[in-house]
Amino acid sequence: MISEGSHGAAPSRTPPAARPEGESTLIERWSAVPLYQQLFEILREEIVSGRLKADQRVATEFELMRRFGVSRTTVRQTIARLRQEGLISVHRGKGTFVGRGKIEPELSALTGFVEDMQALGLTASAKVLGVENVKAPERVAESLAVPRGELVTKVTRIRLAEAVPVSFEYSFLPLELGRRVAEENLEVSPIFSLFEDKYGIALGEALYRIEAARATRAVALALEIERGAPVLAIERTTYSTAGRPVDFEQMFYRGDRIRYSMRLKRRRPGA
Numbered sequence: 490m491i492s493e494g495s496h497g498a499a500p501s502r503t504p505p506a507a508r509p510e511g512e513s514t515l516i517e518r519w520s521a522v523p524l525y526q527q528l529f530e531i532l533r534e535e536i537v538s539g540r541l542k543a544d545q546r547v548a549t550e551f552e553l554m555r556r557f558g559v560s561r562t563t564v565r566q567t568i569a570r571l572r573q574e575g576l577i578s579v580h581r582g583k584g585t586f587v588g589r590g591k592i593e594p595e596l597s598a599l600t601g602f603v604e605d606m607q608a609l610g611l612t613a614s615a616k617v618l619g620v621e622n623v624k625a626p627e628r629v630a631e632s633l634a635v636p637r638g639e640l641v642t643k644v645t646r647i648r649l650a651e652a653v654p655v656s657f658e659y660s661f662l663p664l665e666l667g668r669r670v671a672e673e674n675l676e677v678s679p680i681f682s683l684f685e686d687k688y689g690i691a692l693g694e695a696l697y698r699i700e701a702a703r704a705t706r707a708v709a710l711a712l713e714i715e716r717g718a719p720v721l722a723i724e725r726t727t728y729s730t731a732g733r734p735v736d737f738e739q740m741f742y743r744g745d746r747i748r749y750s751m752r753l754k755r756r757r758p759g760a
Contacts, residue, residue, distance in 0.1 A: 516557050524559055525566035531557075532567065536576050536587055547577055547585040572718075572745050580713050588745065592650055596751040599695045599727070601681040602648045602656065611650045615679075618645040618711070620671045622664065629661045632726045632737035642667020644675060647711050655747060657711040658740040666690075666735060680736060681727075693730035699723050699749075708741045719744035 516527050535541045548556065553564045568585065571577045578588045594605040606613035623643045630637040641661050648656040660680060662670055666688075673683055684690040702722035709716040721742040729735050 516559060525563045525570070528553070528557060528559060528563060528567040529570045532571060533576060536571075541587045543587050545587045547587060549584070578743075578745055579715065581715075591745075592655065592747045593750050594747070596697075596749045599692060601679050603679045604681075606650050612652075614649045614652065615676045616647040616649065617675050618647065620644050620675070622667065625661070629737055632724075633661060633663055633734050635663065640664050642671060644670065644680075646675065650746075653746070654712045654743070656740050656742045657708050658738055661737045663735065684735065690735060691730040692735070693728050693732070695725050695727040697723060697725050701744075702741070704741065712741070712743050714743060714745075721747065721749075 516524055516531075518524075520527065532541075532547075541547065550561055550564045550568075553559070553567075554561060568577070568579075572579065576588055577585055579585050592606075592609060592611065594600075594609065600608075602615075603613040621643055622640045624638045625633065625635055625641045627637050629641060630639065633641060635641065641664055644660040644662070644667075646658055646660070647654050648658065662680075666684075669688065670680060670683060678687075681692065684692060700722050702720050704712065704714055704716055704718045704720050706716050708714075708720060709718065712720075714720075721744055723738075723740040723742065725736075725738045725740065726734055727736040727738075
């Protein structure tokens with residue numbers, strides 16, 4: 490049995506119905522380039538050239554199979570690659586849409602989500618899913634410098650850029666601060682702004698831990714992505730200028746929507 494893209498007996502020709510009138514770009518079945526790679530390049534060119542606009546719905550699996558005369562496996566490989574490149578996004582129950590390109594904040598200073606989005610000319614918003622007092626698990630207790638099991642305030646939010654879910658996050662606050670924050674409208678007021686502008690707490694620095702991860706069920710539902718999809722997991726502990734930890738966050742960013750850039754200076758060994 491010969492798989493797609495393999496050399497050997499001639500595969501069946503694409504039926505006429507699979508080639509819309511005026512279609513100029515076709516799959517080259519005798520090429521050494523795998524079919525999914527050819528299809529990826531065709532669709533990528535349509536997106537990059539602007540033939541497919543941002544937020545425009547992409548053809549379904551069946552429509553792509555019929556248009557190009559390829560298997561569902563080939564189409565799914567192509568869709569997966571386009572998602573990895575941030576060129577499309579999949580919304581459960583709605584379909585696949587052309588992406589808007591990756592958001593690329595610069596990681597060069599301690600800034601909040603709203604500040605990052607504003608610097609890029611994007612409108613930021615938030616959806617609060619819950620505010621509750623919980624017993625601090627070990628990781629949270631260590632980060633906030635409180636005893637394990639002590640009550641802390643947990644804020645669960647979805648952060649959006651241009652009304653598109655970008656980040657799902659848990660914020661843990663020392664109880665004294667958390668009680669004050671719980672009284673605020675967190676869909677309007679960023680926590681950093683409350684600290685500095687309302688509570689008089691000057692923020693000094695933060696410790697970041699960044700790693701690749703896969704979306705859990707909760708993260709996937711919040712960000713409208715598939716369970717197991719790649720996400721950028723960030724832990725951030727923020728300290729006041731007095732050195733006191735005031736906020737510990739666990740943030741999960743959509744891998745198809747965001748990446749960070751940074752410029753680093755050379756530090757010579759021994760210097």
